[in-house]
Amino acid sequence: MHELHGKTDDPDAEVWAGQQFAYAYDDAELSALVACLKAWVDRDDIWGKSTHLMLESISLHREISSNRLMAACKWFEEIPNTNAIPAIQKKDISVIASVAADRASQLGYTDLLRRITGSIKAISKETNSDRMSRLTNDVCVIFGHDLFDGEFTKNLTMATGLRGKVAHGYFEPESDDEFSCFAKSIYALEALCYLLTIKDLPILDAGKERIKYMPFVSNYRTAY
Structure with missing residues (x-):
């Protein structure tokens, strides 16, 4: 563990309202603050x-x-x-696998449909x-x-x-x-x-x- 130096022991000293995305600075900011709090509680x-x-x-x-x-x-x-x-839609996996298996069969590699399908599923997510x-x-x-x-x-x-x-x-x-x-x-x-x-x-x-x-x-x- 590396402790960061320059940090004060007083946590309040590190808080500045100007960093906050919502605070009661004027009527518009107050309304936004209330809306944000409501959304936060609701979810x-x-x-x-x-x-x-x-x-x-x-x-x-x-x-x-x-x-x-x-x-x-x-x-x-x-x-x-x-x-x-998904990077590849589920409905397309079997189509791609079938085409690949057919081509593999033409090249002399048989019974690869299950393995090809499994491989495509493995890379189907981003x-x-x-x-x-x-x-x-x-x-x-x-x-x-x-x-x-x-x-x-x-x-x-x-x-x-x-x-x-x-x-x-x-x-x-x-x-x-x-x-x-x-x-x-x-x-x-x-x-x-x-x-x-x-x-x-x-x-x-x-x-x-x-x-x-x-x-x-x-x-x-x-x-x-």
Whole structure:
């Protein structure tokens, strides 16, 4: 575990209202705040587990560690509608397999239909990289395509790729460069989780601009 320096022991000192996407600054902001709170409460049956895991990630904000990576991964996994989607429609799998099996038979390879069908099913969902690109685009459509750099999807894929290594054994970055990559992957996944969590709330345009300065987002934007 690497503890982040420069963090104050007073959590209130790290809170600035100007970072929030909704607050009671004027009548319009107050109305937006009320609408966001109502939407947040109304969806709790679906989003409750994700909200709980978001709070766990917040509690680890003073460290860069395997625990923080695992917390971000668990948060991501509980966010609704983040599963991989089909890259090949189910109805087309048998058609593709049949054509491939027929061609294989012409070449002298028989009885391959079941194996070909199984292989096509195995690749019928989008790759993890494609999923991360799609979800990143979903949040950037709402909050701006200039929000992150061109390495964002790569860092997301790295974070989820490290999940298994962290979950099943001890992981410790072996160099400063590796630590920097590890930290940035955590920041990337937390940023995506946070933006996916709030993207459907009735946020004003001014609130969407303030999002860039929220720690969950700015950590990645300012990371070394």
